[in-house]
Amino acid sequence: MMKKISILTCAILLSSVTFAQQAPEKRVNRSLITNKLYHLGNERMTPEKLWELGRVSGEGLSADGKMLIYGVSNYSFGENKSEKNLYAVPLKGGEVRQFTSETGGESVVEITKTGDVIYLFKGQLWSKPLHGGEARQLTKIADDLENVKLSPDGKYILFSRPVLVKKYHSVDKYPDLAKSNVYIYDDLDYRHWDSFNDGRFNHPFLASYDEGTIGEPIDLMADEAFYSPQAPFGGADDFAWSPDSKAVLYVCKKKFGKEYAQSTNTDIYRYDIATKLTSNLTEGLMGYDTHPVYSPNGKNLAWLSMKTDGFEADKTDILVFDRASKKRVNLTGAWDGTVNSFIWSKDGRKLFFTAPTKGTVQLFEVEVNFGKAASTVKQLSEGLFDIGDIVGETDGGLVVSSTTLTRAAEIYVYDFKKKSLQAVTKVNDDAFAKIAETKVEGRFTKASDGADLFSWVIYPPNFDPTKKYPTLLFCQGGPQSATTLGYSFRWNFQLMASQGYIVILPNRRGMPGWGVKWNQDISKDWGGQPIRDYLSAIDDLAKESYVDKERIGAVGASYGGYSVFMLAGVHEGRFKSLISHCGLFDMTSWYGTTEELFFANYDLGGPYWDKNNEKTYTEFNPIKHVDKWNTPILIFQGGKDFRVPIGQGLEAFQAAQLKNVKSRLVYLPEENHWVLSGHNAQVWQREFFGWLKETL
Template sequence: MNKLITLVATALLIIGAGTAKAQDNVNIGKSNIKLNSRMMTPEALWAMGRIGGVAASPNGSQVVYQVGYYSVKQNKGHQVICIMNADGSQQRQLTTSSKSETDPVWLNAETIAFNCGGEIWTMKADGSDRQQLTKTGGKVEGFKFSPDGTKVILIQSIPFHEIIKKNPEDLPLATGRRVTDLMYRHWDHYVESIQHPFLAEVTAEGVGQGIDILEGEPFECPMEPFGGIEQLAWSPDSKTIAYTCRKKIGMEYATSTDSDIFLYNIGTRETRNLCKPADWKQPATDMTHTRTDQAVNADPNANTGYDQNPMFSPDGKYIAWQSMPRDGYESDLNRICVYSLETGTKQYVAHNSDIDAFCWAPAKDKTAMLYFISVWHGCKNMYRVDRKGVVSQLTDHWSDWTSLQLANDGKRILATRQSISAPTDIYMVTPGKNIEKTQVTQISQENKQILDQLTFGKVQQRWVKTTDNKEMLVWVILPANYEEGKKYPTLLFCEGGPQSPVSQFWSYRWNFQIMAANGYVVIAPNRRGLPGFGQEWKEEISGDWTGQCMDDYLSAIDDAAKNLPFVDKDRLGCVGASFGGFSVYYLAGHHNKRFKAFISHDGAFNLESMYTDTEEVFFSNQEYDDAYWKKDRTARADKTYKNSPHLFVDQWDTPILCIHGEKDYRIVYNQGMGAFNAARLRGVPAELLIFPDENHWVLKPQNGILWQRTFFGWLDRWLKK
């Protein structure tokens, strides 16, 4: 890193005239809110700081991290950068710009790089001497410096007109889009640009514009919709870049999850695929049928599922990444693939665990190979896999670890964690031989001032017998104002995904503690289809959306109504989003008078329409088996379409609130409007909360407040009479 220090120091002397000036009118920051009640409110929830990226200094003595603050009045957020010692002392905010400042990383022990206004800036570790390194016109969307500091990867968007054709130059005001293939929009936007990685030199004059390492290739890197700079990695010698890419467009892209890990040689500019043989060609594929039983998934020598997030070992001999085995299945078992750069052999470690995140152990550690986070029984804990492939559990908390990396002191892990009763904070973990020997120390308390004023509901774990005589984990959250002997209105929470765990997550919308603060018991079952209970349990959902998983929901709420003395069986509600919203629509026609109110957010209502409405067709193929028009469709597909919620509206008899975002291109808003219209035509009390500017989530502060008020207003109306 000595060369980096010299280069950056010289560059800063030359380009210092571009120094950003601190602004005095920054109004969005850490809240000193004084609450009028010990019960959580939407305003208190939105006043909390949200910790983002975290990075340890090269010597492990300090930690820099990102925090987001939100103003309901201004209806926007602001990202700042903070720093503290590795023991949590001397916490302070470094940035004061009116612009958000994000993605802090250490260039050396004295210098931090970050993104502000789409440019890379640097500052000293005390926040002084702010300098601009890039001049791209605000195009930098992500960056990663090479270990030797002489180069940097810049993520920038480039125009993309393979699918949506460019309009004629003489029609500059035309708003029409001429579409020629699938995947013309993704998640919440029309695809008229894609991200590419550019390789730039760090010189005495600053950072150059860089060369596109995917020049001429119409493929995105990082991948939509959630990929970031973690999808690229530098080799320790700074000579090679590993990157994630799904080299497909149009219908192939829309129907496939087949992404690969590529190695780009900086010297020769040659690229090779680590996931497939050089002569591999995809077999002919039916685009309207699940790929599970197709030839594309039959080759043992090819990785055909999601492969992403590469990371080189400290000695540069290996590269690891997260790898799913099958094409077309976005929620397949997420393993760690370890690839030997010397022999080309692959080893799958922790192959029975769904891996959320991982990092290499320090080079001098002769026992541990990798650390990782995985969900089991409704909690995301930390594990170690040794060099023989043996997995050991390191933590055993009712919580969700959400990220981990080396603390750079040779012995500890820097990590973030949350739970149903605590938003994200930063921790230091000293791994031991087992759970008892592992030491966990919380080093940030970002929202202590707010949390100290709140009373939370008690969280309980309950195991419930299902209709097929299996044991199901159910989280039970008591009202925050719980009194022994009283009965309370109770909500059945239906999870989305459909393969997302009901773990110890903290949400700023679907927050169990704000439900508890409003006087509700929450019943949150880990029904069939969720990870953390074995692959068989998870895969029972595909092709059976209305079978065992619906029985599991009813088993959970029936058990609560019968056996929990604080549950009022005459005041039950049912709520959920995405697949959970679909569940609500289905249960509305099959609940046999159990519930008094329903709320569905962004739920699928008409599965035939959903098949061709959604942009990621691979999802529908995997979950339904076949397109609805196929005469030879499988029995599972036939069952799916014949049990679509819209076919049972004649049995709807309970008040329902439908919520949807018009920029949701995963489950298009006509699904929510169709459900609301059907309910009203049926004569069922119903409301529709529609957001023209929101996607599959609700991200704007005032919309978030409106969501919460509408949510609890509806429930109170029908469950608190």
């Protein structure tokens, strides 16, 4: 169950973020961001202003590391869609140049050593000189290209393509019934995320490539059936080329049906072009093995790995394989943390990676060491910001994306010597300059078991501690997702605070960044200590004189929605209003309808008919506490959400209605576990804040 939030950078960040009731050893240092001073305005963030922000992505660096290509997606309310274009800017300052302007959206595949930017546009490859010139269309094939990787020598292209393997859909099984629409299954994995399995599986394809001409593609899994990038979250990172262009790597979970639905055991496979033989490079490793990347000199292969089959939120480590000695080492195995993503350093001696730590996401490095001593992990950045993607290495630093609780993603250079972030893009500077400040505070309190519990607290503009404010407890999903300083375009805490609410974001049990044990303690204890952590956090904040104790609400999605349903039955009068989005309401019916059973088997303990799991389906089951429901509740439910299927929201709404609890159902028939349509998102925001205004 599923990849953040913001604070205005620079002086705003330094002045508006403080820490209350902190244990000295847990104090989080203020950031050293060097950037322009933002002069804040008096406007408050609104749903409309939120969606008018440009969404920035780092696309790639020139071969010399001096020029950045980045993308900006802008949403059109009139057309209800986003348009993405590419831009180029020198890292050390200079004119921003719009690189593409065609309607459709472009994504960089690679930037060549000769200075050509190769990008995907409308399913085809295009090329354009980085420093000026006309775009050339390189490919014209019938089917769109996906997950493209060009070989280092430029002679081959690797991509994925759906292949009909099983005739699940009636029009495939019975060609004479072309107007039928029926699905027939004999096994599990019949649907995933928001789509029913139509029998088509993505296979890796290899073809010769010469000046844009693609030869006859070869299906690398023609003799095997079932491959797919880790949809909906995988992609081109599941593919890699060997440095000599003689082999390709691809990630695959070569399982089917019930085995596929109950396992996370992906492996990295190597296909040799000359011999046409496939070998499993990670055989014996039982969890997720993903994101294979060769070192710049080609001597070593690194990838992300989890140990435990079925545990999707297991500690993620970086493993490295030495091609000469055949040795394999876990670089981060002894480190008490979990890795988000990584890149190789240019010299191939170390890896840079991002990881959650103490309520933020920061940069780390680890040297490649095949000796007996464990590799040492070193934290590079520290501050009141999140580091998102690492775009690449430049002279003296790393190019990264970064956010805060009140600042959307922009691209920065993290300077190794100055240990600070220097802004490269300023796409949303003008917009944020008009927005009134919302103070952010870090807060430590004691959990019910005596543990230190950290929370972020964000306050309304012009916060006056002599006044009283309605307050929201935010319950995070995942359940092992971090609550850090990212920036969301739906669960936006700057937006919530701008409507006059104090919002508290506890780093309850289950969140990464506080040690592996803290991260894993939520499994099989969903309704136990994590729920008590939420109550401890809100009870502590409610002691403050500026919190209106008669106007406290709880909101959340996914596991956060489950938490709201649980709290509805155990909060003992703390909350006046509740909002649950795609929350799990009845663990028994949820187990019988969700698609990724490995998640349910590990985190819940297994099926409801196993007596060893009785606590999960009784004490930790929200439906068992409905007799105590008496608080107004708003329920959002996506019609195409197969992770938390539609019945969960409908059951909860029906129970509330039959108990005469003030309740409202907002059904989004075309949305999945998220809300992706701009217009639907606006409805979501209006209903969200309308409900709070009505009930809180």
